[in-house]
Amino acid sequence: MIRTLLLLSPLLLAIGCHPLGFVRQREKPAEEKIDRAPREEAATLPSRYSFRIAPYIFLSDFEIPREQPLFDELAQLRDQVYKELLLPPGTAEVRVYLFETRERYERYMKERYPDLPERRAFFVAQPRGVGGGEDLMVYTYWGKRIRQDLRHELTHALLHSVIRDVPLWLDEGLAEYFELPPESKGINKMHVEVLRRGVVSGAYKVELARLERLRQVDEMNPAEYREAWAWVHLMLNSHPDAKTVLLSYLQQLRGTRHPGPIGPKLEKVFPDPEKSLLDHLESLDAQLARVRLP
Numbered sequence: 001m002i003r004t005l006l007l008l009s010p011l012l013l014a015i016g017c018h019p020l021g022f023v024r025q026r027e028k029p030a031e032e033k034i035d036r037a038p039r040e041e042a043a044t045l046p047s048r049y050s051f052r053i054a055p056y057i058f059l060s061d062f063e064i065p066r067e068q069p070l071f072d073e074l075a076q077l078r079d080q081v082y083k084e085l086l087l088p089p090g091t092a093e094v095r096v097y098l099f100e101t102r103e104r105y106e107r108y109m110k111e112r113y114p115d116l117p118e119r120r121a122f123f124v125a126q127p128r129g130v131g132g133g134e135d136l137m138v139y140t141y142w143g144k145r146i147r148q149d150l151r152h153e154l155t156h157a158l159l160h161s162v163i164r165d166v167p168l169w170l171d172e173g174l175a176e177y178f179e180l181p182p183e184s185k186g187i188n189k190m191h192v193e194v195l196r197r198g199v200v201s202g203a204y205k206v207e208l209a210r211l212e213r214l215r216q217v218d219e220m221n222p223a224e225y226r227e228a229w230a231w232v233h234l235m236l237n238s239h240p241d242a243k244t245v246l247l248s249y250l251q252q253l254r255g256t257r258h259p260g261p262i263g264p265k266l267e268k269v270f271p272d273p274e275k276s277l278l279d280h281l282e283s284l285d286a287q288l289a290r291v292r293l294p
């Protein structure tokens with residue numbers, strides 16, 4: 001993860017997806033209710049209400065409907081991520097700032113992080129000072145895509161609390177995979193359809209080595225997010241040996257030496273990984289088509 005671009009101040013390293021041009025082009029949400037707070041008032045972080053579901057602390061200025069299944073699901077997300085990836089659970093606290101409206105959220109972000117692009121959510125890791133560890137923070141607002149946005153950003157936070165340096169493509173691929181509700185089993189229907197259409201028409205070519213070379217957030221466009229998701233889905237859901245390659249790779253990333261690209265390791269399982277990926281997408285498409293039939 002780069003993140004030189006993400007250096008907003010000498011002490012701040014914003015990482016994860018959306019900060020600093022991590023160009024994840026999500027749909028613009030529908031208009032949220034208008035915030036009547038006077039413009040001249042300084043934007044502040046939500047702090048009035050808080051509750052904890054370890055390792056997260058949710059902070060807001062409105063009463064969050066805590067009984068919503070979303071919060072149980074986010075607790076399960078923590079277990080799901082660590083269990084499925086065979087990682088030791090992180091203990092670092094993740095502060096989740098939930099703004100009531102998009103307007104308040106944007107006002108705060110513009111004031112605090114003026115160089116950030118407009119996104120619905122951000123994950124930021126901020127060093128506390130020499131040897132002091134990091135503060136892990138997610139910023140977002142209570143909008144229509146809150147479930148998916150929180151699952152995505154919290155996946156970044158959960159990963160980052162146990163692996164300091166997750167390669168950009170893998171960080172996003174895993175966040176895309178786990179942002180989906182558990183019942184979808186990691187299958188993003190839109191990603192399958194759009195990716196296959198691009199490949200079949202010749203407009204897009206999958207290539208793991210190219211994805212692994214991406215270092216700058218602005219090189220990650222929606223197509224790269226889809227492809228990153230597809231590689232993660234292939235590795236976790238096709239051949240047990242491919243899953244082992246990914247899980248071992250994550251263990252290596254926890255060590256001090258970077259393990260290099262994953263592509264050559266995957267070739268030991270799939271001699272032609274790109275062909276295996278396309279076959280996998282085709283079978284997912286067929287599976288989805290069966291589900292769609294009456």
Ligand SMILES: [Zn+2]
Nearest residue numbers: 016017018175
């Ligand atoms: Zn992301």
